[in-house]
């Protein structure tokens with residue numbers, strides 16, 4: 401078993417420093433002046449459930465701790481517009497720079513060219529980041545159970561909701577799921593990737609599916625690379641499918657997404 405100790409700890413330690421710096425550079429009163437602060441977010445939950453779309457949340461991700469560089473050159477505009485035109489239900493944009501090569505500017509650029517919901521994919525640990533997500537044009541935020549207490553998740557989710565954004569709460573096992581059922585997340589994402597070992601298995605999504613309340617939209621995250629896997633995940637109740645590397649590893653990720661969604665549609 402390949403182990404990469406403490407990547408989450410490293411990411412969170414770095415994030416704390418980064419958030420401290422950003423608070424000084426861009427105080428909340430500046431964030432609140434952003435045009436997006438007053439905008440009405442688009443419901444990611446509703447888009448995932450739209451029968452005319454694929455349920456796929458297509459991710460813009462340049463690199464990752466598990467894979468290194470995935471795609472250093474794909475432009476945000478062409479890729480995200482292409483994802484949407486291909487039939488993705490929503491976009492996920494990584495905004496973490498040190499570990500994923502993303503930025504807030506990537507999300508704002510995607511926002512400028514797309515009307516579909518966009519989730520800010522980052523490691524949210526502070527209320528400041530929720531305000532920041534709103535200010536850069538996000539419709540939803542990710543909360544990762546492995547790095548937050550349920551009380552912290554609830555506070556962050558409540559703030560996100562007060563700004564009109566939705567919350568995707570990510571879990572990886574039964575204990576995380578049970579501990580966070582009262583957070584009030586709009587969507588629960590089961591990460592098929594163990595963020596400590598980087599092992600990927602959709603068995604985790606299958607195992608946790610019956611434990612997720614019916615009122616919450618189920619999303620399966622990571623390691624999805626075939627329409628057949630989506631068919632299996634749909635059978636156990638998943639409506640959302642977060643996919644990054646499988647598209648981004650191609651020089652034209654949006655073409656890969658189109659081909660994938662065409663195959664998916666042809667098979668069901």
Ligand SMILES: O=C(O)c1ccccc1NCC(=O)[C@H](O)[C@H](O)COP(=O)(O)O
Pocket residue numbers: 407459461464465466467591593595621622623624642643644645646
């Ligand atoms: O992807 C990683 O290596 C990773 C490492 C540590 C924390 C988070 C990580 N990934 C974030 C994600 O959840 C994925 O980007 C997302 O689910 C898409 O996964 P994939 O389709 O396998 O690119």
